[in-house]
Amino acid sequence: MMNFLQFKVVLLGETSVGKSSLSLRFVKDYFNEVQEITIGGQERYRSLAPMYYRGAHGALVMYDITNLESFHRAKLWIQELKERAATVAVIALVGNKIDLSHACELSKLNLNNNPSDSLRPNLNQNIKPKCFCNDL
Numbered sequence: 001m002m003n004f005l006q007f008k009v010v011l012l013g014e015t016s017v018g019k020s021s022l023s024l025r026f027v028k029d030y031f032n033e034v035q036e037i038t039i040g041g042q043e044r045y046r047s048l049a050p051m052y053y054r055g056a057h058g059a060l061v062m063y064d065i066t067n068l069e070s071f072h073r074a075k076l077w078i079q080e081l082k083e084r085a086a087t088v089a090v091i092a093l094v095g096n097k098i099d100l101s102h103a104c105e106l107s108k109l110n111l112n113n114n115p116s117d118s119l120r121p122n123l124n125q126n127i128k129p130k131c132f133c134n135d136l
């Protein structure tokens with residue numbers, strides 16, 4: 001008899017940070033330069049989020065390094081997961097679009113304000129150049 005383990009991992013983050021692109025890269029090892037952006041509407045699905053992450057073992061929470069707001073949104077996702085997703089054992093914060101590091105907005109963050117902040121931005125992930133997604 002074959003034994004195997006199954007894990008559920010969810011991908012969360014603000015609109016247009018690159019979630020669909022990461023899925024595509026992971027599943028098909030492909031990056032679509034003209035990936036259609038799903039504009040608006042997504043907040044409408046916010047209330048469905050608990051259904052989406054229910055029973056998940058891991059979560060990737062993504063932000064876009066050129067969009068500070070998306071980083072703050074990522075922190076809220078992590079807070080929500082910690083409070084409400086009891087089965088999620090691993091949460092990874094993923095900073096995407098490092099090919100645009102010249103436009104990085106995270107320098108606007110005053111990290112010294114909160115030296116114990118466990119959500120220090122991590123600039124190690126990117127999906128446009130063939131990348132680290134196999135290591136996630």
Ligand SMILES: Nc1nc2c(ncn2[C@@H]2O[C@H](COP(=O)(O)OP(=O)(O)O)[C@@H](O)[C@H]2O)c(=O)[nH]1
Nearest residue numbers: 015016017018019020021035036037097127128
């Ligand atoms: N420069 C750059 N653009 C990216 C990267 N990942 C995604 N994008 C672009 O960002 C936009 C939004 O991506 P998408 O995957 O639709 O984001 P989602 O709304 O989070 O699913 C698209 O135009 C993508 O081509 C990346 O690593 N670098």
Ligand SMILES: [Mg+2]
Nearest residue numbers: 019020021038
């Ligand atoms: Mg998408």
